[in-house]
Amino acid sequence: MINAVKGTRDLLPPDTRVWNRVEETAREVFRLYGFEEIRTPILEPLELFVRSVGEASDIVHKEMYAFTDRGDREVCLRPENTAGVARAYIEHGLARAGGVKKLYYIGPQFRYERPQKGRYREFRQIGAEVLGAADPASDAEVLVMLFDFLRRLGFTGLTVSLNSVGTEECRPRYVEALRDYLAPHIAVLGPDDQRRLEQNPLRVLDSKDPAVKSLVSSAPQMLEFLDPPSAAHHEEMLRLLDAAGIPYKIEPRLVRGLDYYTRTVFEVTAAGLGAQDALLGGGRYDRLISDLGGPKTAGIGFAIGEDRLVDVVSDSFRAAALEGVPVAVIPLSPDDRGYAFALASGLRERGISCDVQTAAKGPGAGLKAAEKRGSRLAVLAGEEERTGRSAVVKDLIKRTQEKVSAESLASYIREREKSQ
RNA sequence: GUGAGAGUAGCUCAGUCGGUAGAGCAUCGGACUGUGGAUCCGAUGGUCGCGGGUUCAAAUCCCGUCUCUCACCCCA
Numbered sequence: 001m002i003n004a005v006k007g008t009r010d011l012l013p014p015d016t017r018v019w020n021r022v023e024e025t026a027r028e029v030f031r032l033y034g035f036e037e038i039r040t041p042i043l044e045p046l047e048l049f050v051r052s053v054g055e056a057s058d059i060v061h062k063e064m065y066a067f068t069d070r071g072d073r074e075v076c077l078r079p080e081n082t083a084g085v086a087r088a089y090i091e092h093g094l095a096r097a098g099g100v101k102k103l104y105y106i107g108p109q110f111r112y113e114r115p116q117k118g119r120y121r122e123f124r125q126i127g128a129e130v131l132g133a134a135d136p137a138s139d140a141e142v143l144v145m146l147f148d149f150l151r152r153l154g155f156t157g158l159t160v161s162l163n164s165v166g167t168e169e170c171r172p173r174y175v176e177a178l179r180d181y182l183a184p185h186i187a188v189l190g191p192d193d194q195r196r197l198e199q200n201p202l203r204v205l206d207s208k209d210p211a212v213k214s215l216v217s218s219a220p221q222m223l224e225f226l227d228p229p230s231a232a233h234h235e236e237m238l239r240l241l242d243a244a245g246i247p248y249k250i251e252p253r254l255v256r257g258l259d260y261y262t263r264t265v266f267e268v269t270a271a272g273l274g275a276q277d278a279l280l281g282g283g284r285y286d287r288l289i290s291d292l293g294g295p296k297t298a299g300i301g302f303a304i305g306e307d308r309l310v311d312v313v314s315d316s317f318r319a320a321a322l323e324g325v326p327v328a329v330i331p332l333s334p335d336d337r338g339y340a341f342a343l344a345s346g347l348r349e350r351g352i353s354c355d356v357q358t359a360a361k362g363p364g365a366g367l368k369a370a371e372k373r374g375s376r377l378a379v380l381a382g383e384e385e386r387t388g389r390s391a392v393v394k395d396l397i398k399r400t401q402e403k404v405s406a407e408s409l410a411s412y413i414r415e416r417e418k419s420q
Numbered sequence: 421g422u423g424a425g426a427g428u429a430g431c432u433c434a435g436u437c438g439g440u441a442g443a444g445c446a447u448c449g450g451a452c453u454g455u456g457g458a459u460c461c462g463a464u465g466g467u468c469g470c471g472g473g474u475u476c477a478a479a480u481c482c483c484g485u486c487u488c489u490c491a492c493c494c495c496a
Contacts, residue, residue: 001469003487058494062421080496109496114421116490125496192493208492257495267496278496305496332454367456382454394455401455 007113007121014322018310021321022153023106026126029149033141035102035128040084042108046074052083052288054259056199065110065121077110080258082285082301083292085129090294095132104128106306117274118308126309127282129301131289136233138300139264139284140240146280146302147246150268154314158279161251162266164234165202166226168287174225175201181219188215205253221252230263237264256281260288264300272312279312280304327354327413328370328396332382334359339386343379343406350410354379371396377416379409 004010011019027037046066053059059079066076078084085103088094094101106126113119128145130138143160150158165171178201182189188211189197189204196203205216226234241248248266256265265283273279282302289297327347331340340356347354355373357366363380370378380392380401391409393416394401404412 006487063494111495113494114492115488116492119495123496127496203494275491276495281496303496308496330455362453363455364452365456369456371456378456380455384454392455396456399456 005121007115009120009122015310018313018318018321019306021317022306022310022313023126025152026104026106026149029145029152030104030128033102033145033148035104035145038085038088038103038105039107040078040081040088040105042078042110043075044078044084044087046076048083048087048292049076049079052086052258052260052292053080057257057259059111059257063111063113065112079111080109080303081105081107081125081127082129082258082260082288082299082303085301086131086288086292086294086299089131089297090289090292095289095295095297098132100133100138101131102128103131116276118276118305118311120307124306125303126306127301127303129299131299132297133300134286134298136237136264137240139233139237140244140246142282142300142302143241143246143248143266144244146268146304153309154317155270158268158270159247159249160266160268161254162238162248162264163251163254164223164226164230164263165255165261165265165283166222166230167262170225170227170230171222174220174222177220177225178202178204182215185215188212200259202255203257205255216253223250223252233263256283260285260291262286266302270308270312273308276308278305279308324353325374325376327352328357328366328373328375328378329354330357330363330366330370330378330380331359332363332380336381336383336386340379340381343381343391343409346406347379347410347413350414352410352413367394367396377413379413 030037046064049064050060055061063079064076065079066074069075085105089101104127106124108122108124110122112121115121128142130142146160147158166174179197182197182201182204186194186197190209190212193204193207193209193212196207202222204212205219207213207216223231223234238248254265254267256267261283263284263286265281267281268279269277270279271277280302282300284298284300286298288299289295329340329344329347331337337356337359340359344354344356357369359366367378376396378394378396380394385391385403389406390403391406392401392403393409393412395416402412
């Protein structure tokens with residue numbers, strides 16, 4: 001037997017209905033906020049991620065799904081989508097058009113990791129980016145849109161964790177202060193945290209080691225080291241979030257794994273996701289475009305883990321997405337199939353989905369199959385109905401039935417579906 | 421990349437001390453030829469993940485390997 005590649009999976013019905021509804025909701029919300037879709041290649045030059053996400057990051061040094069193609073090009077399956085959007089933005093000269101570009105994407109991403117709950121080698125992200133906007137109002141707008149989306153999926157009680165990681169101007173002073181603070185306690189740090197201290201000291205802040213956690217709880221905080229422009233940016237964003245009623249909490253130890261973030265970083269976690277509890281993450285990346293060789297362009301965005309989102313989406317949203325099983329049209333004998341097809345066509349023209357059951361094993365089998373499929377209504381058509389241009393509509397739950405004329409069939413079914 | 425647990429019918433699982441494979445559900449057929457869910461009878465269904473080893477004999481013990489699950493690392 002040939003199995004799916006490790007860490008990838010098939011999404012099957014009826015679950016795909018939930019996925020589709022989530023994506024439809026995202027598209028609708030993004031449209032309302034003036035965002036447009038961008039689709040970038042799944043395959044990108046390896047170099048793109050080395051230069052954007054960061055050579056020292058785990059994503060690049062151990063999680064890349066990379067290989068050499070037949071033309072000796074170093075390529076990889078994209079581990080995230082912001083870099084690809086930035087690449088496209090530069091490549092197509094979108095900056096020259098001026099103004100702000102608001103883009104969103106929905107698609108698969110790949111990281112070569114050991115799979116576990118909420119983590120797959122192929123996973124999907126729903127993300128949005130605002131390019132060419134340095135103003136804190138963009139940070140706030142992105143979060144307002146995010147919460148609008150989450151609310152429509154039925155999430156309540158979620159809070160966004162917020163921090164600022166400053167800029168190239170003020171972060172080095174903070175890193176130095178953090179190193180000074182940790183230096184006397186180096187013995188407390190395990191091997192992982194010592195490595196972090198070397199490579200990316202900010203990561204020590206979100207260590208899971210209890211001893212390190214308590215040590216770090218009284219460490220100096222980045223927010224105290226922000227230079228005036230970054231501090232003002234942070235304050236204004238918070239003011240706008242307050243005005244919009246967005247539930248947030250300042251999390252001074254929040255850092256993110258991608259090297260390109262500046263100033264605002266945020267993340268939302270959710271219960272029920274196991275150890276990988278980050279539902280989404282994002283932040284500002286004012287240097288990314290220029291680092292990739294484009295004009296100096298500010299940017300902010302987020303990525304939602306769609307697999308995780310679908311995992312914990314509200315029961316009511318899920319139930320709504322799973323509603324609507326086709327009406328079963330059941331010919332009572334093989335001779336009635338033609339008439340059944342005609343009835344089905346009429347229903348479909350009026351937007352009612354239906355499937356025609358085979359007549360091979362008699363009406364009992366047809367009804368059984370319809371029930372198994374979850375249909376609530378069945379349309380029975382035999383010789384008597386065919387000659388009288390009518391149909392019997394049977395309620396499979398109440399076990400009642402009624403004869404209606406062929407021409408009023410669709411409206412009758414609509415009424416019945418509405419009343420359920 | 422590291423660690424732990426698991427892998428037997430389509431699904432959920434049992435399988436004793438090593439003795440040649442089982443149940444429930446599902447599927448199909450029948451009781452039931454214009455009306456389903458219940459019940460009864462019957463049938464189909466297996467490379468016991470894969471490979472090697474020990475043994476007269478391996479689903480069972482040993483080694484390797486693959487996959488899944490969870491955790492670490494890290495992240496969505």
